[in-house]
Amino acid sequence: MKLHRVIEDAYRIFIEQANHTRLVLLHPTSRYRSVLVAQLLNDPSTKTFYYALGPDDISLQAFISGITHDLANQHPTFGRHLNMLLPDALADSNLLLSNFARDLTELHNDLFYLILDEYDRSDIADDIQFFIEKLIPLLPPHCRIVINSRTLPRIPWVSLIARRSAIILKDDSVIQRDFYNIQGGEQRLEVYALGPGFVLLNDKPIDTWEGHLPRLLFFFALDRPMITRSEICHTFWPELDSDQAVNVFHVTKRRLHKALNMDVLVHENGYYRINPELDVHYDAMNFVTHLIDGRKPNNPAQLNAYQLAVDTYRGPFLQGHTDAWIMDRREDYLEGFLEALMAMARVRIEEERYEHALGMYNRALTEDYGRETLHRDVMRLYLQMGRRSEAAAHYQRFADHMIRNGRNPDSETQALYQSIING
Template structure:
């Protein structure tokens, strides 16, 4: 896992590329988003309004109302009066115009309105009418930046054609330690490895792989962007001779490349990897977007964040990305090891969020995140102690004792250890209050 503290983001280059555009579409925003947000928070401070559309949102009125409520925590309780009135009317164009007006009344300097996970809602006629009215009425100092895993062409296509919107694709290379804004019209490869796993090419899912092995090899190569042939053979065919493993590998890799090409353009040849200096690396013909990579970057950057605001944003992004365990249906040693590694990293994100809320004095929210962290990483004695202390603070003595017993059993079974002195002191506190 590479150290991302040296990764760079040129905010000035981004602003130059998007200058004069009302709308910026990042497709699908995978690698750039974390670096953009963290850098913008460092460099622009108050110049961004961020809202992530929650997964349970189903319609325009609900998500606009939720956004108003969240923005009121930073813009004041009086924000959004016109929009609230328009929401009662439920006319999409009026809602768009009212929201632009309310934002224009509070935005005094150059500001970005960043809408994250926008594809949680339907891009239907209602949304299209709202978007067209909202963008048309945007004040000059406000720019709309949209992030989504998959963006429908409408209503953005005519905005791009007219010059009001710009689409930016990105690629992060393992060797470059930085992202580059991609100006080429290269095919987009999207890999979502949390859960059962899904690979898309130019928005089209790959549904047939001619067997389990090509599919699994595709995920392995995406997850290992710099890998030797010996490492591949060890992961997939450790008991075969080099000659036999080579034959199976080339046949399987050819099937992978055939599936990749079939989802892009049958008249051209596309490969998932290219061979350079003894390594299989990501093909330069494709722009990659990988949810696991973004997850890792978010956690690593949160660990070195300079303030709670940035740290919380990064941890929340990591938690949102971890929708389920890594490739949960693949039962191979390399996948099992990777699943455990990412699970522990997920526990780091949950723990980080919990301790942020501890510092804020929001004990109920802290308990929720820390309890989840203890379940994901039962070997983390320090996290169990945090949970026990919170239970004691809430007067939940029985729950505190249960948590101690869970911790004791986990330490014994996983590492053959007994609780430390600090943990045993908590047990004495539990007994004293029982």
């Protein structure tokens, strides 16, 4: 196949995949990263904005200053909300995030792309990595961020993909397994985080953690491609000063290594990562692999892929723990689980296997009873089954739940109920 045809196919797949997500990473090993960036910039059918990180982008303040300047040159009113912030407010990351997102919302009315080129210049900047991670759910629905980097950004890609907020592209393919290159070592490690969380080394359970911190440190190291010591200390011991946190980290790391009888974390070029001598099989990654298979259009094995995702999800991420980063990931993986259940329910409805579909909806409600769209789906399904009274009763139970929590069902749900009781 000629090169231009390969590039055309890669660009077509890029556009198709970008339609269903918020963040696209052009994998560092992609041969056509720069060509795809150029193609996107030169495509008259798309609106694209561009920022190349420079050598000064090693702090969030420098990044915000640089990108605001460059985007204002491409759209004169960009930065209006950021520039309204008082100097003291610039230290408030939440204010920066909300105002930056508001500026993005006004950047263009229709679908647009924002390319962050040479993103690896920010590798050492924890605050930039954190900012981009927290920005993703705040992005306007018509914005797509495209990252071009020579390294894998330190962002929790696996959980973001589970939530359908990110994809990783390598030329004309979507990366869908071994996202962080942690498979292929000599010692097999089976890791199960969807549920209470446990680890098997060469088929034997690890039960000598000496407390919960070494175990959670291990799961945190699996959360992203690499981590810094400062990230670890900020996540686990934010109340301690730097020296104290570092001391506790080293004690925790030694206990982790002792539990597995090897150096689980290796330190390379200022970053910690999982030892490449390990062959890690991680249920969260397997779960996301099945989700990606299920999302493929016209996949004849779609139902089976979603069923495998449901089977892999044994419970909430690290069930029983309430650390902030764990709660964030738990929500991400739950989104993927609900996606799989609802996709399977829709197939069963098309097959007129309504009881099977109802069982899947009820299982989804067990995981997230407050999700109002699910209740409407159940009410409509009852109607389709000719069980109008049960549809009305379901609404009443849900409305009572909402009232007990100081809320009311939204207008769409109320309108559906009115149509039910009016016949």
